[in-house]
Amino acid sequence: MGKIVFITGATSGFGKACAEVFASNNCSLILNGRRIDRLKEMKHELEVRFKVNVHILAFDVQQKKAVFDAINTLPGEWQEIDVLINNAGLALGRDYFDEADMDDWDTMLNTNVKGLLYVSRAVLPFMIHQKKGHIINIGSTAGKEVYEKGNVYCASKAAVDSVSKAMRIDLLQHQIKVTVLHPGAAETEFSMIRFKGDQQKAAAVYDGYKPLTAKDVAEVAYYTTTLPAHVCINELVLTCTAQANSFYTYKG
DSSP states (O other), rough: OOOOESSSSSSHHHHHHHHHHHHTTTEEEEEEEHHHHHHHHHHHHHHHHOOEEOOOOOOOOTOOOHHHHHHHTTOOGOOOOOEEOOOOOOOOOOGGGGGHHHHHHHIIIIIIIIHHHHHHHHHHHHHHTOOOOOEEEEEOGGGGGGTTTTTTHHHHHHHHHHHHHHHHHHHHHTTEEEEEEEEEEBSSOOOOOTTTHHHHHHHTTTTOOOOOHHHHHHHHHHHSSSTTTTOOEEEEEOOTTSSSSSSOOOOO
């Protein structure tokens, strides 16, 4: 089947773009998302366009039992996972700490941190058995610099950064690579979700400059998997040319 790539949060944004880029390079895909209808549509589209094998797993990464039940029942031929892309994640709200919705905090921490932990732990036995594998965690520049009204979202992505470093150390003995990618501003559904469907606020985030696209990030993710077995890109921070970091963006 060729290289097998498992992508969480695959039905939109970076995850969908990763599915398309890896499929275009003849990888077989395990696609995860919560919406079975979107997963079925993607499976059909990718199999027709790229002539690759696609297996779908519908579960919410926040639900530990659902994660392990789904991954532990993968058919044998799909257990030889080469690459895991922990992409599922989101931001909810842009509020001062004392005004934020604590349900938003729970959702971000349960998805961005716990979801990554659950899926990684469920997949790792397959990689350890093979004595090889590559885990790519999708972080954010928000995990590098905390900004106003970013509070728990920034904290969740800082946790992704720390967990990635810890994984890299602890998995050395199993010869498993760990890469963390920290994208800056990228025009996906991200801002629509963060601002809970407010199109005007979401669009304003990208006014005056050209942000990253989901495909930009997906192509970088793919590149990190093309290097020799003895080479690992530990960490990459990528922004559009107009952005220096979380604070400085040139809007012409």
